[in-house]
Amino acid sequence: MSGEAPGVRPPGGLPDDADWWRHAVVYQVYPRSFADGDGDGVGDLPGILSRVDYLRSLRVDAVWLSPFYPSALADGGYDVDDYRNVDPRLGTLDDFDALVAALHAAGMRVIVDIVPNHTSNKHEWFREAIAAPKGSPARNRYIFRDGVGPGGTEPPADWTSAFGGPAWEPVGDGQWYLHYFATEQPDLNWDNREVRDDFLTTLRFWSDRGVDGFRIDVAHGLAKHLGEELPDQATLDELPRGGGHPLWDRDEVHDIYAEWRAVFNSYSPPRTAVAEAWVEPARRPRYASPEGLGQAFNFDLLEADFDAGAFRRIVDDNLDLAAQSGSSSTWVLSNHDVVRHATRYGLRPPDDASEKRGSAWLLAGGPERDLDRAGGLRRALAATLFLLGLPGSAYLYQGEELGLHEVADIPPDRRQDPAYFRNPGVDVGRDGCRVPLPWTPERPSFGFGSGDAHLPQPDWFAGLAAAVQDRDPASTLSLYRKALRLRHELLGGEALEWAPSDFPLVHFRRPGGWDVVTNFGPEPLPLPTGQVLLASAPVEGDRLPGETTVWLRSAG
Structure with missing residues (x-):
C-alpha cells in the first residue's frame, strides 16, 4: 500500500474539542458525483475544493468523503486498489491535503471512508495472492478454500453474494476465494496479523494528514470463522447473529477495534469513528463504546415509514442504546445506498414489510403516476426538521438540501452499480441516488462540470439547481441553512x-x-x-x- 505520510498536522483553526462528534451535523460527499473540476465527467477533489464556501454556507460541522482511493469502480469506489493514495482521476495527495486545509479553515472537520472487509482484485496483495501457490502467506491475507468435486471444480459452498450470484470465485488451481460483495471485492482474512497491522498504518497515514474521523464500511463483517465444514446458504441464513455467526457480528471483531481505538486516542483530539454495522439493535452499543469505534450508525429512521408511532419508538429505543454505550446516537434519512427519502416518502408503502421501499417503482422506471412528488418532499422536510431537533449527530446526504428525488429513469447502458448487473430484473441498483448534483440550471451538466456527467441527469434538475435555490428564501436549500444555523444556536445539551x-x-x-x-x-x-x-x-x-x-x- 503506497503513499507517504507527512508529519502530524493538527486541525488548523479548529477548537481542540474531543467531543465535537457527539452532536455534529455531518454532510456526506460522494466525490464522483459532487463537482467535476477538470471536465472529464467525474467528480474529483478539486471539484469539492471549489465548493467549500457552499458547504460552509450550510453550517455543517464535518464533511464525510466516500471513497476517493484508486479503484476500478466495480462498486462505486468501495473496491479499493490502494488505501493510502488518491485515484488519479480524482486528484492527488496534494489535492487531498489542500481540501483538508480548506475545510478546516472553514470550520469543518473531515471524515474519510475506510473499507476494511475487502480490497479490490486489483490490489497488489490480491495480485500477489493469485500468482502465489496454495497455502502461501500471500493467499493467507484473504479467505481461500479448496473447491469440492473432481479437481475442486465446484465452489466450497453454495453461498450467494450480497449483489447476487455466487460468493465464491475460482482461481484456476482448485481453490476459490470468498467475496461477499462483488467478484472484484475479495474478503480479507482478519485473523492475519499482517492485515491488522497494515490497516493500523492506514489509520495513522490519514490521521497524520489531518483527518478527524473515519466511517467504517461493513464494520460488523471483519471477523470470520468458517470452520472445516461450511454450512449451506439456507443454514447460513437461519443462524442467529448474536456473536457466533460465521460471517457477521462476531464478538472477536471488537478486539480489532480496540487496537484501532488505541491509534485514535494517540492523537489530540482523539480521532473519531462511526461503524456501519447492520446488527441487532442490542448489539450496537459495543461498536459505539469508548473502547471501540465510539459511535455506530442507527439506520432505523431510514427504514421507517413516515409514521408518528414508529418515529417516537425509534427515538426512545436509540436514546436508550446510546445511554448504554455512553455514546450519542446517529440519525440519518438518506445515503449513497438507498432511495432518497423525498422519493421514499412519496411512494405507497410496500405491501410486504421485507420489500425494499421503492424497488418495484425503480424497476418499473419510476412512472410519475406512482410518485407523489410534492407530498414526498413535504414529508421529507418534516422528517428532516424532526431529525435535526434530536440529541446526537445527524448525517445528511449530498443533494437532500436541494430536495432532490431519486433519478429512476437511467438507461441500462448508462448504469454502473454491480447490483443491477448481477440481479437483472430484481435489483435496479443504487445509481439513482448517485446522479451528479445540479449546481446551475444550464446544460450540459447543470454546473457539475464543463461536459456531460458520468450518470445522466434529468431535465427537472434545472429547477432544483443550487444557484436557483440560493436566490429563493422559500427554497429547500434556504430551509436547510436556516435549520442548521438555528440548531447551532439552540443546542444546550x-x-x-x-x-x-x-x-x-x-x-x-x-x-x-x-x-x-x-x-x-x-x-x-x-x-x-x-x-x-x-x-x-x-x-x-x-x-x-x-x-x-x-x-x-x-x-x-
Missing part, C-alpha cells in the same frame, strides 16, 4: 423530554426551552403555544398543517 400530545402529533422538548413538534397526519392540528422559530411548511394562526414540523420557543 443532550436531554430530550416528551411533551403530552395526541396521535399523530409528536412533541418533544430540548434544554433551553426549545420544542420540536411534528404533525405526522394529513390534516391540520392545534399548534402548541409558543413562538414559531422555524417550520418545514408555512404555518398560519394556531393550526399546524399536516405533515409539517415546527421548532418553537416554548411558552412555559
Whole structure:
C-alpha cells in the first residue's frame, strides 16, 4: 500500500474539542458525483475544493468523503486498489491535503471512508495472492478454500453474494476465494496479523494528514470463522447473529477495534469513528463504546415509514442504546445506498414489510403516476426538521438540501452499480441516488462540470439547481441553512423530554426551552403555544398543517 505520510498536522483553526462528534451535523460527499473540476465527467477533489464556501454556507460541522482511493469502480469506489493514495482521476495527495486545509479553515472537520472487509482484485496483495501457490502467506491475507468435486471444480459452498450470484470465485488451481460483495471485492482474512497491522498504518497515514474521523464500511463483517465444514446458504441464513455467526457480528471483531481505538486516542483530539454495522439493535452499543469505534450508525429512521408511532419508538429505543454505550446516537434519512427519502416518502408503502421501499417503482422506471412528488418532499422536510431537533449527530446526504428525488429513469447502458448487473430484473441498483448534483440550471451538466456527467441527469434538475435555490428564501436549500444555523444556536445539551400530545402529533422538548413538534397526519392540528422559530411548511394562526414540523420557543 503506497503513499507517504507527512508529519502530524493538527486541525488548523479548529477548537481542540474531543467531543465535537457527539452532536455534529455531518454532510456526506460522494466525490464522483459532487463537482467535476477538470471536465472529464467525474467528480474529483478539486471539484469539492471549489465548493467549500457552499458547504460552509450550510453550517455543517464535518464533511464525510466516500471513497476517493484508486479503484476500478466495480462498486462505486468501495473496491479499493490502494488505501493510502488518491485515484488519479480524482486528484492527488496534494489535492487531498489542500481540501483538508480548506475545510478546516472553514470550520469543518473531515471524515474519510475506510473499507476494511475487502480490497479490490486489483490490489497488489490480491495480485500477489493469485500468482502465489496454495497455502502461501500471500493467499493467507484473504479467505481461500479448496473447491469440492473432481479437481475442486465446484465452489466450497453454495453461498450467494450480497449483489447476487455466487460468493465464491475460482482461481484456476482448485481453490476459490470468498467475496461477499462483488467478484472484484475479495474478503480479507482478519485473523492475519499482517492485515491488522497494515490497516493500523492506514489509520495513522490519514490521521497524520489531518483527518478527524473515519466511517467504517461493513464494520460488523471483519471477523470470520468458517470452520472445516461450511454450512449451506439456507443454514447460513437461519443462524442467529448474536456473536457466533460465521460471517457477521462476531464478538472477536471488537478486539480489532480496540487496537484501532488505541491509534485514535494517540492523537489530540482523539480521532473519531462511526461503524456501519447492520446488527441487532442490542448489539450496537459495543461498536459505539469508548473502547471501540465510539459511535455506530442507527439506520432505523431510514427504514421507517413516515409514521408518528414508529418515529417516537425509534427515538426512545436509540436514546436508550446510546445511554448504554455512553455514546450519542446517529440519525440519518438518506445515503449513497438507498432511495432518497423525498422519493421514499412519496411512494405507497410496500405491501410486504421485507420489500425494499421503492424497488418495484425503480424497476418499473419510476412512472410519475406512482410518485407523489410534492407530498414526498413535504414529508421529507418534516422528517428532516424532526431529525435535526434530536440529541446526537445527524448525517445528511449530498443533494437532500436541494430536495432532490431519486433519478429512476437511467438507461441500462448508462448504469454502473454491480447490483443491477448481477440481479437483472430484481435489483435496479443504487445509481439513482448517485446522479451528479445540479449546481446551475444550464446544460450540459447543470454546473457539475464543463461536459456531460458520468450518470445522466434529468431535465427537472434545472429547477432544483443550487444557484436557483440560493436566490429563493422559500427554497429547500434556504430551509436547510436556516435549520442548521438555528440548531447551532439552540443546542444546550443532550436531554430530550416528551411533551403530552395526541396521535399523530409528536412533541418533544430540548434544554433551553426549545420544542420540536411534528404533525405526522394529513390534516391540520392545534399548534402548541409558543413562538414559531422555524417550520418545514408555512404555518398560519394556531393550526399546524399536516405533515409539517415546527421548532418553537416554548411558552412555559
